[in-house]
Amino acid sequence: MKKKLVLIGNGMAGVNCIEQLLKLAPSRYDITIFGSEPHPNYNRILLSSVLAGDADMKDIVINDWSWYEENHITLHTGQTVNAIDTQRKLVSTDGGISVPYDELIIATGSLPFMLPLPGADKEGVIAFRDIKDCETMIETAKKYKKAIVIGGGLLGLEAARGLLNLNMEVSVVHINPYLMERQLDQTAAIMLQRELEQQGMKFLLAKNTEQILGKKRVTGVRFTDGHEEQADLVVMAVGIRPNIALAKSSGVEINRGIVVNDFMETNIPNVYSVGECAEHRGIAYGLVAPLYEQGAVIAKRLAAVETEGYHGSVVSTKLKVSGVDVFSAGDFTDSTDTRSIRLQDDLAGLYKKIVLRNGKVVGAVLFGDISDGSRLFKMIRAGEDVTGKEQETLLGAAVGGSAKSGADMVASMSDDEIVCGCNGVSKGAIVSAINDKGCASVNDIKACTKASGSCGGCKPLVADVLTYVLGADGVKTVKEGICGCTTLGRDEVVEAIRSMELTTSKEVMNVLEWSNPEGCSKCRPALNYYLGMVWPEEHEEERESRFVNERNHANIQKDGTYSVVPRMYGGVTTPEDLQRIATVAVKYNVPLVKLTGGQRIDLLGVKKEDLPKMWSDLDMPSGYAYGKALRTVKTCVGSSFCRFGTQDSIGMGIELEKRFERLNTPAKVKMAVSGCPRNCAESTIKDFGVVAIDGGWELHVGGNGGTKLRATDLLCKVKTEEEVLEWSGAYLQHYRETGKYGERTSEWIERVGLDTVKAALDKKEDRDALNDRIDKTLSLMQDPWKEIIEEQELNATFVPIVSETTESVLK
Amino acid sequence: MKRIHIGNITEINEKRARVVNIGSLEIAIFKLTGGALKAIENRCPHKAGKLSEGIVCDHHVFCPLHDWKIDLEDGLVQAPDDGCVTTFQTEVDEASGEVWLHIEEERILAS
Ligand SMILES: Cc1cc2nc3c(=O)[nH]c(=O)nc-3n(C[C@H](O)[C@H](O)[C@H](O)COP(=O)(O)OP(=O)(O)OC[C@H]3O[C@@H](n4cnc5c(N)ncnc54)[C@H](O)[C@@H]3O)c2cc1C
Ligand code: SF4
Numbered sequence: 001m002k003k004k005l006v007l008i009g010n011g012m013a014g015v016n017c018i019e020q021l022l023k024l025a026p027s028r029y030d031i032t033i034f035g036s037e038p039h040p041n042y043n044r045i046l047l048s049s050v051l052a053g054d055a056d057m058k059d060i061v062i063n064d065w066s067w068y069e070e071n072h073i074t075l076h077t078g079q080t081v082n083a084i085d086t087q088r089k090l091v092s093t094d095g096g097i098s099v100p101y102d103e104l105i106i107a108t109g110s111l112p113f114m115l116p117l118p119g120a121d122k123e124g125v126i127a128f129r130d131i132k133d134c135e136t137m138i139e140t141a142k143k144y145k146k147a148i149v150i151g152g153g154l155l156g157l158e159a160a161r162g163l164l165n166l167n168m169e170v171s172v173v174h175i176n177p178y179l180m181e182r183q184l185d186q187t188a189a190i191m192l193q194r195e196l197e198q199q200g201m202k203f204l205l206a207k208n209t210e211q212i213l214g215k216k217r218v219t220g221v222r223f224t225d226g227h228e229e230q231a232d233l234v235v236m237a238v239g240i241r242p243n244i245a246l247a248k249s250s251g252v253e254i255n256r257g258i259v260v261n262d263f264m265e266t267n268i269p270n271v272y273s274v275g276e277c278a279e280h281r282g283i284a285y286g287l288v289a290p291l292y293e294q295g296a297v298i299a300k301r302l303a304a305v306e307t308e309g310y311h312g313s314v315v316s317t318k319l320k321v322s323g324v325d326v327f328s329a330g331d332f333t334d335s336t337d338t339r340s341i342r343l344q345d346d347l348a349g350l351y352k353k354i355v356l357r358n359g360k361v362v363g364a365v366l367f368g369d370i371s372d373g374s375r376l377f378k379m380i381r382a383g384e385d386v387t388g389k390e391q392e393t394l395l396g397a398a399v400g401g402s403a404k405s406g407a408d409m410v411a412s413m414s415d416d417e418i419v420c421g422c423n424g425v426s427k428g429a430i431v432s433a434i435n436d437k438g439c440a441s442v443n444d445i446k447a448c449t450k451a452s453g454s455c456g457g458c459k460p461l462v463a464d465v466l467t468y469v470l471g472a473d474g475v476k477t478v479k480e481g482i483c484g485c486t487t488l489g490r491d492e493v494v495e496a497i498r499s500m501e502l503t504t505s506k507e508v509m510n511v512l513e514w515s516n517p518e519g520c521s522k523c524r525p526a527l528n529y530y531l532g533m534v535w536p537e538e539h540e541e542e543r544e545s546r547f548v549n550e551r552n553h554a555n556i557q558k559d560g561t562y563s564v565v566p567r568m569y570g571g572v573t574t575p576e577d578l579q580r581i582a583t584v585a586v587k588y589n590v591p592l593v594k595l596t597g598g599q600r601i602d603l604l605g606v607k608k609e610d611l612p613k614m615w616s617d618l619d620m621p622s623g624y625a626y627g628k629a630l631r632t633v634k635t636c637v638g639s640s641f642c643r644f645g646t647q648d649s650i651g652m653g654i655e656l657e658k659r660f661e662r663l664n665t666p667a668k669v670k671m672a673v674s675g676c677p678r679n680c681a682e683s684t685i686k687d688f689g690v691v692a693i694d695g696g697w698e699l700h701v702g703g704n705g706g707t708k709l710r711a712t713d714l715l716c717k718v719k720t721e722e723e724v725l726e727w728s729g730a731y732l733q734h735y736r737e738t739g740k741y742g743e744r745t746s747e748w749i750e751r752v753g754l755d756t757v758k759a760a761l762d763k764k765e766d767r768d769a770l771n772d773r774i775d776k777t778l779s780l781m782q783d784p785w786k787e788i789i790e791e792q793e794l795n796a797t798f799v800p801i802v803s804e805t806t807e808s809v810l811k
Numbered sequence: 812m813k814r815i816h817i818g819n820i821t822e823i824n825e826k827r828a829r830v831v832n833i834g835s836l837e838i839a840i841f842k843l844t845g846g847a848l849k850a851i852e853n854r855c856p857h858k859a860g861k862l863s864e865g866i867v868c869d870h871h872v873f874c875p876l877h878d879w880k881i882d883l884e885d886g887l888v889q890a891p892d893d894g895c896v897t898t899f900q901t902e903v904d905e906a907s908g909e910v911w912l913h914i915e916e917e918r919i920l921a922s
């Protein structure tokens with residue numbers, strides 16, 4: 001028979017203790033949990049973020065119903081335990097359930113402290129503690145305007161920030177002359193106040209509330225100095241007290257909280273307590289990090305794993321939702337036996353302070369930049385002696401150079417030391433997620449262990465653990481797939497498409513077990529390209545996987561308008577075409593007409609809904625000045641007019657552009673043809689450049705004039721125009737078949753090597769085979785604008801489905 | 812709350828969006844695989860990219876300008892970026908496929 005374990009309180013501390021127990025001894029106990037709230041276990045910390053609109057209720061569930069089921073835990077929600085019979089080892093609830101236990105954990109948390117003011121029981125006076133309070137605030141904000149938060153501590157300010165986000169006017173009333181006096185010193189508090197005032201918060205400091213005004217519902221508050229302030233909602237956030245009524249009536253020893261020893265045992269055998277309700281060495285903690293450390297001790301005890309016990313915690317806090325970074329830890333108030341170092345810059349809004357006692361850092365306050373927080377917190381916890389290097393301690397490595405790096409610090413941490421306090425994730429757990437589960441980024445680790453998933457304060461430390469395990473730049477060669485959805489590389493994916501005859505993205509993702517069901521913005525366009533390249537006939541173009549430019553056949557600009565570039569083969573146009581372009585530009589009020597770097601006319605600033613009509617009026621092919629496709633073939637004047645020209649570069653350019661227009665390629669492809677070695681068309685920085693020489697042509701490849709300038713390599717010299725076309729086709733198709741999606745020919749040729757490319761194109765029969773394949777693909781290409789203009793359904797997607805004026809809607 | 816008729820569900824393609832303009836408020840309505848509709852403000856919190864033009868993967872859209880990833884269910888920007896986009900409730904008549912949007916009047920006025 002399994003032993004029976006009962007947990008009273010379905011909150012953060014209790015359930016975390018159970019989670020830790022399940023990891024150590026998954027099937028040792030029959031577990032029953034009681035919770036007064038109607039919800040499964042959720043992250044109370046994130047209520048502030050829910051209120052501030054940064055998270056949704058459903059995002060803050062830590063363990064959903066299925067978790068309890070999977071772990072065979074009996075959960076009774078909406079049941080309040082009202083009696084513990086410690087003699088007969090039985091707990092019973094107000095709903096009439098009673099359950100026997102062998103081991104019992106009391107984790108009833110705490111109750112918000114409500115000031116016993118006259119009128120405190122009026123409608124609209126609430127605390128900030130649970131989902132219900134959060135919902136009340138959200139509902140109230142829909143109907144009322146003015147809120148008062150009593151309490152200028154962490155919780156009060158987070159409530160106030162949330163209410164501001166809910167568009168309420170908020171005044172924070174605080175009894176002290178400055179804010180967050182328990183977490184900040186006066187300097188930091190004033191900086192914080194200044195910042196919050198800018199965000200629209202109002203403050204009534206050094207004010208004592210005397211009475212809550214109103215009939216049934218609150219209408220305002222009165223202070224002891226006679227001043228009155230109007231309010232439709234009053235949130236009291238003045239503190240908490242351990243929830244001990246149940247323990248007290250059951251004969252468990254209490255002081256301020258439930259008294260526990262280093263093993264979290266109460267005075268009653270087999271009864272433990274953890275969380276905000278417990279008092280250890282005179283302290284009841286109100287933050288999760290220590291509570292999780294406490295829970296670990298109970299878990300080890302119950303799993304019969306050796307433990308040293310709990311010796312108390314140093315805590316750190318930060319404000320989650322205000323948009324200002326504030327951090328404090330340890331003992332940061334000055335006293336006669338401490339000395340401190342401060343750095344204050346009011347203009348930049350920066351403040352740093354460390355407090356030293358006997359050469360050791362015992363406390364710190366940071367404002368504005370809290371990136372040193374985890375480093376300092378670690379020093380405080382370790383009780384490190386910094387005598388002689390105090391300045392560096394404050395300022396970090398920047399000054400002395402010898403301060404420890406993050407990774408050094410991680411090295412000195414023990415495995416069970418908690419890195420993420422919110423979710424109780426230890427260094428050891430993160431290290432094994434990296435080693436065993438292949439996590440390679442902070443995000444991976446978050447997904448895998450929840451570390452840094454709540455308040456995010458430990459992110460820098462998590463990153464340090466990552467660096468510590470994976471080496472300086474995180475470059476333990478984790479296998480990199482084509483995107484985050486798969487570990488398979490380009491070649492493996494293309495091979496699978498070929499060998500398993502996969503013809504849709506969906507199939508590829510299914511068969512190759514993509515981790516995201518519908519992929520991401522990286523792999524979807526890539527798969528669409530690879531499928532089209534391998535199966536030009538079978539694969540059906542997936543419009544929804546195309547990047548906007550290729551889906552709308554126009555280039556999206558920063559303001560959401562588009563640019564239209566009519567095709568102009570070889571850069572040559574006619575007076576008639578120019579006239580038509582001008583007429584269309586006038587008709588559609590095109591704000592800017594510009595020549596592109598590729599010798600084409602760019603009509604910029606076109607509204608999406610005008611695109612089909614414009615193309616129809618232009619009646620020219622689309623210019624593809626935006627896609628991963630052949631963009632333009634730039635030409636010089638050549639022998640037609642130029643006195644140096646040896647060949648007809650214009651004619652050659654037009655021919656190439658007509659042959660390859662609309663061809664999809666791994667990345668954009670630009671070409672150029674120059675009529676003589678003076679190279680006026682700049683052919684030697686193009687993906688494929690042709691330079692005429694006396695009696696023949698030089699073919700240049702792999703150039704790029706973009707971000708990474710690269711001059712071309714000479715592929716070969718040929719004699720006739722037919723040969724230029726033959727080589728260019730073979731070259732392009734070889735690139736299409738072996739390039740990675742998004743990889744320009746300049747990068748591709750450096751990756752695969754010029755010699756490999758030369759070898760692949762060396763034999764005539766190979767070039768012919770490549771040309772056959774490119775011809776097949778080309779024969780299937782259609783002018784996208786003809787298609788869009790002719791197909792009503794496609795055409796319709798360019799216009800909004802509804803456009804109504806404000807007046808007609810509000811009528 | 813205003814309930815505004817915006818057309819039929821067949822007018823939106825799967826994994827694509829259509830735009831609805833209401834006063835100066837621009838909303839993108841997405842149809843997810845399986846047919847569910849999601850409506851969000853057509854404005855990326857980064858640099859106001861038109862989310863209606865993004866690539867849709869399950870219930871996320873990737874902004875076409877700088878590839879931020881946004882959850883269409885709650886409008887939250889996904890890590891490593893952060894921010895959020897206003898979401899709107901849609902209503903679909905099962906039988907006819909007609910679609911309505913629910914918008915708070917303040918939103919229409921304010922924008
Ligand atoms: C808005 C807010 C923001 C916070 N932000 C932070 C933060 O940034 N960082 C941080 O470290 N901490 C923060 N805290 C504090 C943190 O949430 C608490 O320290 C932590 O939740 C305490 O865990 P617990 O299990 O002891 O209590 P709780 O999580 O409160 O769980 C106790 C549960 O027991 C239930 N219960 C009580 N009595 C009974 C009974 N007789 N029978 C059955 N069930 C019962 C209660 O309903 C409750 O659900 C925040 C708290 C709030 C309210
Ligand atoms: S490259 Fe030669 S042919 Fe062409 S314009 Fe320049 S000089 Fe004339």
Ligand code: SF4
Nearest residue numbers: 557558596597706707
């Ligand atoms: S160079 Fe940069 S800024 Fe200029 S058009 Fe190209 S992408 Fe835009």
Ligand code: FES
Nearest residue numbers: 855858860874877
């Ligand atoms: S505007 Fe959306 S990502 Fe930049």
